[in-house]
Amino acid sequence: MNVAVVFLVILDLLVVYGSHFRGGTVEFKYSLSWAHGRGHAPSWKAVNLKDNTTFNVGSGNYSVVANNSAENWERGEATFIYNFPTKGPYRIRFTGGAWISLGYGSGGSWNIQTIVDLNNRSDTHNPNYSPSTFSRAIYRVQYGCKIRIQIPVIDVDGDTVRCRWSTSTEAASISKLLPNAVLNEASSTFQKKCLIEFSAVPGSNYTLNKWYAVALTMDDYPRSTINIDGKVYTPKHSYYKCTFAGKFWGE
Incomplete structure (x- = not known):
């Protein structure tokens, strides 16, 4: 008997810029998991955080x-x-309202997001790269056991990356829907290990043949004080984040 984990999205950002920059080109590479044969997806949308205008930037x-x-x-x-x-x-x-039925909580709406700021950092003299995460489509684990799943995280700028449970604002209805789970962030030299721990045992809100949602947010922190577009960021001040979501299957 086992439980499996499906993570829905991986989002990488490649920034292209010039010495007389006025706008910018960003290449998005993403990975999505969907119901079998239901590949039609909503569009990716952008919100300008200075004037709140919204527009489409790519199909799903x-x-x-x-x-x-x-x-x-x-x-x-x-x-x-x-x-x-x-x-x-x-x-x-990337938002929608067709999340799969869950064994715990309500999986109605969902939201996945990241921040793009094409202003240069004072330390690298380039735009910031958002943290990235790479995961399998499904993590299958033994039912009735204590489970430990480490989510790999990468930051091109060498920033410290920390993961946390997503808020309802960041992940909509699928935030905090993994029963009795704990996020362990034991740190290496510069990175915080994103380790999910939970017990998939009877009586702990886990049931066979059901899906369970998990939503995490990755925040990156500079290793020293920097400046971006007149704003100061310290090692204790996160400036960009990447939210991703997934689901568990028990059998």
Whole structure:
């Protein structure tokens, strides 16, 4: 008997810039998991955080790279490029209301997001790279046991990356829906290990043949005080974040 974990999205940002920069081009590479054969997805939207204008930046369509019809899931990947008119910052969001039925809590609406700011950092003299995370489509674990799943995180700028449970504002209805789970952030030299721990045992709100949602947010912190567009950021002040979500299957 086992439980499996499906993480829905991976979002990488590649920033292209010039010495006389007025706008910017960002390449987004993302990975999504969906119900089997239901690959039609909402569009990625951007919100200008200075004037709150909203606009589409790319479709949510993808090419399937893995699937399992018996477990009713498929995983796809795609890339899109968008030319931003200004340096931002912008909030890039992927939202919807067709989350799979869950064994714990309500899985109605969902939200995945990251922040794009094309202003240069004072330390690297380049725009900041948001933290990235890479995970399997499904993590299958033994039912009746204590579970430990480490989520890999990467930051191109070498910032300290910390993970935390997403708030309802960041992840909509799927925030904090993993019963009795604990987030362990034992640190290495510069990175905080994103380790999820929980007990998938009878009487702990885990049931066989049910899905369970998990939503995490990755925050990056500079290792020294820096300046971005006139704002000062310290090692205790997170400036960019990346939210991702997933689901568990028990059998």
